[in-house]
Amino acid sequence: MRRTPLHLVSILLLLHSTADGAEPYREKLTSTELGLHMDEWKVSNYDILSKSKPPFSVKKITLHGGKQEGVDLITVDNGAIKLTVIPTRGMGLWQVEAGQVRLGWNSPVKEVVHPKFINLQTRGGLGWLEGFNECLVRCGLEWAGHPGKDKFLNNVGEEAEMDLTLHGKIANLPASEVEVLIDRLPPYRIRVRGRVDERMFYGPKLELWTEISTEPGSNAFRIADTLRNAGALDQEFQIIYHANFGAPLLEQGAQLVAPVKRVTPFNGHAAKFVNRYGTYEGPTKGFIEQVYCLHPLADGKNRTIFLLRNANGDRAVSLGFSTDQLPYVTLWKNTNAGEEGYVTGVEPGTGFPYNRRLERLAGRVPKLAAGASREFSIEFNIYTNRNDVQKVSEQIAAIQAGRQPQMDAEPLKVE
Amino acid sequence: MRRTPLHLVSILLLLHSTADGAEPYREKLTSTELGLHMDEWKVSNYDILSKSKPPFSVKKITLHGGKQEGVDLITVDNGAIKLTVIPTRGMGLWQVEAGQVRLGWNSPVKEVVHPKFINLQTRGGLGWLEGFNECLVRCGLEWAGHPGKDKFLNNVGEEAEMDLTLHGKIANLPASEVEVLIDRLPPYRIRVRGRVDERMFYGPKLELWTEISTEPGSNAFRIADTLRNAGALDQEFQIIYHANFGAPLLEQGAQLVAPVKRVTPFNGHAAKFVNRYGTYEGPTKGFIEQVYCLHPLADGKNRTIFLLRNANGDRAVSLGFSTDQLPYVTLWKNTNAGEEGYVTGVEPGTGFPYNRRLERLAGRVPKLAAGASREFSIEFNIYTNRNDVQKVSEQIAAIQAGRQPQMDAEPLKVE
C-alpha cells in the first residue's frame, strides 16, 4: 500500500471488521476517491475463511520496465483456472490459464502497454493496435468501431467533425476504483470489480462498472458490467466485447459453433470466403483478416451460446449471453503466421465494428437516457474433454433448431 | 523526499541555515535542476516562526489511482481559506475553500487528471476538456484560444500550418521548479511558486514563473506571474486566466458586476442574450454556452475590479487587475445542468479566445522581445457579508462613473 494516509487504513480496517458471514470480504486496491493505489497485495482462502478449503488466491502486482512501467495486474487463481485482469488497461482480461487450455493469444505486442505510451490517433487512428494483446478487451464507450470521421456537438453547441479512433478509448483508460470481493459463504464467488470512466466536459459522462468473477474450483468465469450515463442528457454509446483466442485452441480445423440467423461478410474480401466462415485454417503467412457480421439465434429466454472448439473437438471455450443485451456478434478471423498474430475474435456487441457514422445509419447505436444504466454479461466456460464439448454443441444445435441461416454473398450496404 | 542525493540535502539545509529574519523561509519541492521531487511534505507556523501564531500550514501530497496517479497537490491553509494548487497541471488552482464560499465548481471531470492521460489533439483539438475542472486554469502560452489551423515557421524556416488545440498547452505541462516561500516577518505572506516551461527546438522558449500567495487569516489571495521569452528571437504569446465559479456562489439571479466600456457577443448564439449578459440563470438542462467579449473600464491607475455575487448579494468573489497587463475579459456563461457542469468563467487575458489566427488579425497577439518579460497579477477577494459586497460594488460603480457601455448586437467581425 503506497502512501496511504493513516486514517484511510483505519477506514479499511473498519470495513473488514464489520464484515460477517453475510457480508462479502471486500478490499479496495485502487481508489481515486481515497487517494489509494496498492502496488502489491495478496489474499487467499486462508486469510478470510475459517476452513482452509477451497484453496484460492487473488494477487495484485505492478509491472516494471519498458512500456509496462506502472501497469497493474490482478490474478485470480481459483484452484482450477487463473484469470489475469489489467486495471490500468480498462479492466481488460489479459489471459486465462486453464491447464492445457489457455485463453488468450500470442500478439506481436509483447508487453502489457501502459496507456501513457499509446496515442490512439497515430497511423490514421489505428494507435490502439500498439497495445492490443488481451484475451478480452472492451471496445467503446463513446464509439467502438473503425476509425474515420463522425460528427459531434462541440463546445459552442455546433455540429463539428472529429476523427474516431479504432475501437474507442475504454481499453486505454485506467480504472478509477478497483476492488476485490469474496463471498464468505459457498460457493465463495470471487469478484474483481473496477470502474472505468469516460467522462469529459462537453462530452460523454459514461461510467462502466466492470466485474469479472469466478468460483473456486470452477472452469467458468463471468463478465458482468453495468454502464451508466452520469450526464444530464441522452448519450449514445457502443460496446463490443472483443474476445480473442489463439493456439492451441485455435488450429487448422478448429470451428466456431454458433446458432445464427444470418451471416454477412464485413467487406468484399470476407465475402469470398463466407461459405466457410465457421472453419479455421492453420497459420497462413500473409493472411488478410476475414470479418463476418453474425445475427445470433437465441432460446426462449433470449440466451445464446457461441462455442470455439479445437479440431479434435476435445477442447473448447463458450460464451453465453443474452441477445437482448448483446444482439450482434462479430467474428474476426486472423489466421496469419504466428509472428504476425494467429488469432480469432468472437465479439458480442451492441453493434458491428463499422465506423459509428455507419452504425448510426444502420440503427445500431443505442442511447442511454440521463441517469440510466444497462447491463452486459457473458458467461465463459472452458471444456477439456470431448463429452463436455459434445453436450454444449447439442445445446447450440437445439437453439438453431434446424433453421438454415441466411448467408449473404455481399457485405452489408453501408451508406 | 524521494531519492535525493545526499549532497542535495546538504544544500537544502544550508539554504535554511542562512535564512534569518530578513530572509523568507524557502523550500524546493520539485526541481528538475536538482533532480528533486517530494512525494509528501508539510510545514506549519510552528516549524518556522518563533511565536506559534498566526496558525497556517502548507502541505504537499501526491495523488494515486486512475487518471490522477502521480499528480502533485499543494494546499495552503492560511487559517481562513484553503488554496489547492496543482503543480502537475501547470500550477493551476484547483479550488479555494472559504467557509460557506467555495471557489471552484463541480466538473463532470472528477479526477485531477495527469497530463500523461491527456491528448490535446483529440476531438478536433478539444482534448483539453478531458482534464478541465480547475477553479483557475491558465490558457496559453504559445496560443490560448479555440482550436483550428494557424501558420507557423517550421524547421526549414518555411511557413507551415499546424492545428492549434483548445486553450494551449500550459495547463497540461508539469512545473519544472516548485518552491514554497514564507516571510518570517508580518504579515507572513505565504507563496507557492512554480516555473512551467513551454520550450522546444524550432519553437517558443517561454518560461512562466507562477506565484500564488496569501497572508495568514486573510480572505484574499494573489496570482503574480512573470512570463519570459528565453529565446533569441521575438516571440508571440497569449495568456488567458480562466477563473471558474460554480454553486453556491453561482445560482439563479447571481450577477457579474463590472465596469465595462463595451460588450460584444462571441457568436450569434450569445448575441441573442447580450442584454442580460451580466445575470445568471439556475441550472438549465441543455443550456448552450454564452460567451461575451468585454472591454473593461479602469481607474486612473488602470486598475479594474470584476465581481461575481450571489443572488442575495451577501457572498461574492472579486478579481482586481491592471488593464495594462490584461486588457480584455471574456465572460463565459455555462449554466447547464449540474451533471454537465454548472459554471461561469471570468477570464482576464491578453486577448479573447478566438483562434490565434483571428486574434492576430484583430491585433490582440502580443510579442515578447528576446529576453524580455511581462508580469500579470490578479487579486482575488472573497466576501461573506452584504456590507462588504456593497462596498466593492460601489468601487466598481465609481470606475464605471455612469458611463453607458456600448452593447453590440452582433459578434466581432472575424475575418
Added chain:
Amino acid sequence: MRRTPLHLVSILLLLHSTADGAEPYREKLTSTELGLHMDEWKVSNYDILSKSKPPFSVKKITLHGGKQEGVDLITVDNGAIKLTVIPTRGMGLWQVEAGQVRLGWNSPVKEVVHPKFINLQTRGGLGWLEGFNECLVRCGLEWAGHPGKDKFLNNVGEEAEMDLTLHGKIANLPASEVEVLIDRLPPYRIRVRGRVDERMFYGPKLELWTEISTEPGSNAFRIADTLRNAGALDQEFQIIYHANFGAPLLEQGAQLVAPVKRVTPFNGHAAKFVNRYGTYEGPTKGFIEQVYCLHPLADGKNRTIFLLRNANGDRAVSLGFSTDQLPYVTLWKNTNAGEEGYVTGVEPGTGFPYNRRLERLAGRVPKLAAGASREFSIEFNIYTNRNDVQKVSEQIAAIQAGRQPQMDAEPLKVE
C-alpha cells in the same frame, strides 16, 4: 532495485556466480520479461575486478521533477570520458564529457523529457522537437525522415494513408531490456546494451538491440546496433544516426573534414551555400538550417571517417563507419544563436531525411526479410591535440585520394 520478486534476485545471483574470467560481468537493470526496473544502481572496477585498476564505474539513476519524472540515465565513467545514456528515450546518448571537449549541445529543451510528455503528432508532425537535446539520437525505425503523408497497409489489408512524424518513434520509446556487461579480461570493455521494440499488431515487428561501449582510459566509444525483423513478412525500415555537436567544438571556423563523392543541397535554401558546406559560422541569430546530402567515399574495406574539428584544429571528434551499413550522410548545419540551439548534426544513415515516400522513390528504403538482421556500428574518437587531429585528417585525405567531389547546385529532384 524496485519490487523485484525474490526468485529473480536468486536468478541474478546465479548469473553472477557462474561468471568466471571468461564470462563478462552482467547485470540486468531493466527487464520487462523479469518485471525488473532498478531506480538506482552502481558498479565500479573495485566490485568486479581482482585488481583495483583501471578505475571505472557505471551508474544508473532515475530523474525526478517536471517533464523528466521517471527518466532513467546510465553514466559510464571510463576514467577518461563520461558517457550518459537514456534508456527511457530509446537508448539515446545524452552527452559525452571528455575534459575540455564535450560532445553534445545546449538545446532549448532543458529537461530529459519522458516520452509520456511527448506527442509526436503535434505541430504538423514536429512533436519530436519538444524532446530533442541528445548528442546522439536514433531516427527510425519504421520511418526516419520528415513528416508528411505516406501509404501503408491497414488492418483490412488495404492501402491507406498515414501521417509520418519527424524522425520516427524510436527516440521516444523506452527500452524493454537494459543490461550492463563488463569484460573481466583486458581491455575490460564496458557495454551498455538495451533493446527497443517498435512492435505492433498490423504493423512492424522491429527489435533494435543497441549497444554503446568503451574501454577504461580510452577517448573512444562505439555504437554497435543490431536491427531484427521479428515479423513473418518483409519489412521496410529506415535508420539515421543523428549525432549532434555544439560549442566549444562547434565555433566560427570549425570544419567538417570528410571524404565525399558528391554533395547535394537538401533544398533551395541550402543550395545557396553549398560551396562552403564544410565550414561553420559562429552563432548567428535567425540562421535557417542548411542541410546537405553527402555520398561518402570509403577505403578498400568500405570504411570511411567523418571528422568535425574546431577552428584551431586541436580538438575534434570523428565518426568511423562502414558505407555498406550506412551509405549516406546528412550534414545538418544550424548555427543559430545559442538560445535557439547552436548545433550541427553529422548523420550517417540508410538514407536521407526526406519523407519516406520520397526516399522510397529514390530507392533508399531498405527491407528486412522475415527473421533477418542488420548491423550498424559507428566508432567515435575524441581528439584533444593538433597532432592527433592532423593524423586523422591525413587518413581522410587518403580516402579522398585527390578526387574532386561532385558539387550539385540544385537539390535532389524529389517527385
